[in-house]
Amino acid sequence: MLIILLTGCSAIPLSSSTPQVDRVPAGTLDAATARTSLAALAVSAPGRLDGYSRDCDSGACVFGQPWFDTDGDGCDQRSQVLARDLTDVQRKPGRCGVQSGTLDDPYTGTRITSVSKIQIDHVVPLAEMWRSGAAAWAPEQRVAAANDLRNLVAVSGKVNQSKGDKTPDEWMPPNAAYACSYGRIYVTVKAAYKLTVAPAERSALENALATCDTPPAT
Template sequence: MVRVVLLALLLSSCAALPGQTGTGQSVPVQTIPAGTPDAATAKAKLAALVVQAPASLSGYERSCDKGETCVFGQPWLDVDGDGCDQRSQVLARDLADVVKKEGRCAVTSGSLKDPYTGETITSVSKIQIDHVVPLAEMWRSGAAGWDVNRRATAANDLRNLLAVQGKVNQSKGDKTPDKWMPPNTGYACSYARIYVGVKAGYALTTTASERTALERALTSCT
């Protein structure tokens, strides 16, 4: 009987956050973009976000291939004019033991402690750059009314970009925190802080269910 009670307590303590997939393991990962608010500030910013139903995705087009009009501009831009595009900047920021092409910015090798899974990735080809707040969600929550320059700035904002395992990034897609959270529960607090900081920084709206999921994730902050 005692063993049953202990097992029940262990299972309840490992309850997954809303939208969480995978094993729910908790691995500390320190990757947090500069400019991300601390937990207390994130909670205050989240409470101040306007809550409303998401707008239509009508007009949204991310791909720039085959003459299509990509509403967030051509990826990836060299925002600060240093000769390195944002993808290269994120890889250099988030990976350890980085090796670049001689005289260039392109990262050819390195090691990533993936924040979303807690796994170590050593092949750059298996790493993708994730928009923590998906571009489609930006569109639904306010970006549809911006001009293309503001959208391009948001799409290349380093505060919203993380190097992550490609496979888990594909599983996330355009899902919001009420539908998806990192399988690595140890990153829930950081993920919510980043997400809220970006939404607040661009005065984007939130839905009630999204806010609830973010509030719960922020309660995991220590």
């Protein structure tokens, strides 16, 4: 089946012959290790959001200024993720920022050709990090976690907005073929930072990881 490009469209359904999108960041646990790691996470009801803020204009952003250049190479984390996840990347002249490229969006299974339609998702939302342990961290650890490339994925901005701060029991990618990968990324981050997991969240992640054993539909 051919993909038909329509002038002015920024999201194009992938054809049935396109391989399933299963891209995960480097360092993501494999399915078996993710299951073991999930079972080892402490189970606890989510904490309160008291003190949580992303508003840096007031100086109260508890996870630091968005898209910090963690390795000092002059390229912030947003630009690094775009360059990692997009193809046919063109950077701004003399700068690190990405001005164009194509994303095979794992959350929707569509192809996005406009960078303005793309956002970077924290797979484990920062609000959820706060509720499950990060409220007690030092500011430097929160900045590092907010910019951890293992937790950052380029996706459709519209879908990212619909997700918000929801956990897997409340929201999963519309592209069901990505459930396994999404669960693996989520558990990788929770385990790396020794965050707690709520009972319903854990059950949803177990269901997501169970799909890793299911062959894709033909």
